[in-house]
Amino acid sequence: MAIIEAEPYPFEFDPARASLLIIDMQRDFLEPGGFGAALGNDVLLLRRTIAPTRRLLEKARAHTREGHRPDLADLPPAKKARGKLPTGIGDPGPMGRILVRGEPGHDIIPELRPLPGEPVVDKPGKGAFHATDLDAMLKNRGITQLIVCGVTTEVCVNTTVREANDRGYDCVVVADCVGSYFPEFQEMGLRMIKAQGGIFGWVASSEDVMTALPAMAP
Ligand code: C5J
Numbered sequence: 001m002a003i004i005e006a007e008p009y010p011f012e013f014d015p016a017r018a019s020l021l022i023i024d025m026q027r028d029f030l031e032p033g034g035f036g037a038a039l040g041n042d043v044l045l046l047r048r049t050i051a052p053t054r055r056l057l058e059k060a061r062a063h064t065r066e067g068h069r070p071d072l073a074d075l076p077p078a079k080k081a082r083g084k085l086p087t088g089i090g091d092p093g094p095m096g097r098i099l100v101r102g103e104p105g106h107d108i109i110p111e112l113r114p115l116p117g118e119p120v121v122d123k124p125g126k127g128a129f130h131a132t133d134l135d136a137m138l139k140n141r142g143i144t145q146l147i148v149c150g151v152t153t154e155v156c157v158n159t160t161v162r163e164a165n166d167r168g169y170d171c172v173v174v175a176d177c178v179g180s181y182f183p184e185f186q187e188m189g190l191r192m193i194k195a196q197g198g199i200f201g202w203v204a205s206s207e208d209v210m211t212a213l214p215a216m217a218p
Helices: 050-057 077-084 134-140 155-167 183-198 206-215
Strands: 002-004 010-011 018-023 061-064 118-125 145-151 170-180 200-202
Touching: 002 061, 002 206, 010 118, 010 170, 018 050, 018 077, 050 061, 061 155, 118 134, 145 155, 155 170, 155 183, 170 183, 170 206, 183 200, 200 206
Parallel strands: 018 061, 018 145, 061 118, 145 170, 170 200
Antiparallel strands: 002 010
């Protein structure tokens, strides 16, 4: 057992039962010329998460990707219609069809590319537990604690942490390894997790997580 300095109080970290979960660090969200940038967002606000996440990734790894089947059979009509976007999910975009599996924009960014055999969970929703086998994968490995990185803080990261919390996992969200296109949502997204005694989990810095990670199995 190791202690991670975290808010609202120190986290009792059990490396044998912990997994690093990296949410949706995909080209379409993080690269200039991707879907996020095409919607008018500043991708630099997300890209600051890459270096610290890479340092954590050298210690332990598991990824998710948001995206859909090429025939879009798993894309709910409500998700497709939301935002009335002229170019939305499934449409041709600057990096191939937007958020479609197998397309360049759907790929995890090269800086964080998964190793062969590393778990990658393809998810059709915002939460990583919805319509995926993530829960079974974690339970079969005896995982009860998640160290969470990725984008975006208020959407896929928050949704996943809330899903995980309801399923009995303890989540530590790494503040400098999660990012939002909106600074105010970054701040509130983290505050909501640690509020009320840690209603959804803990928030820690990558530096404080790194000090506890040497004990973690890869
Ligand atoms: C969004 C995500 N923001 N990964 N997806 O649509 O947060």
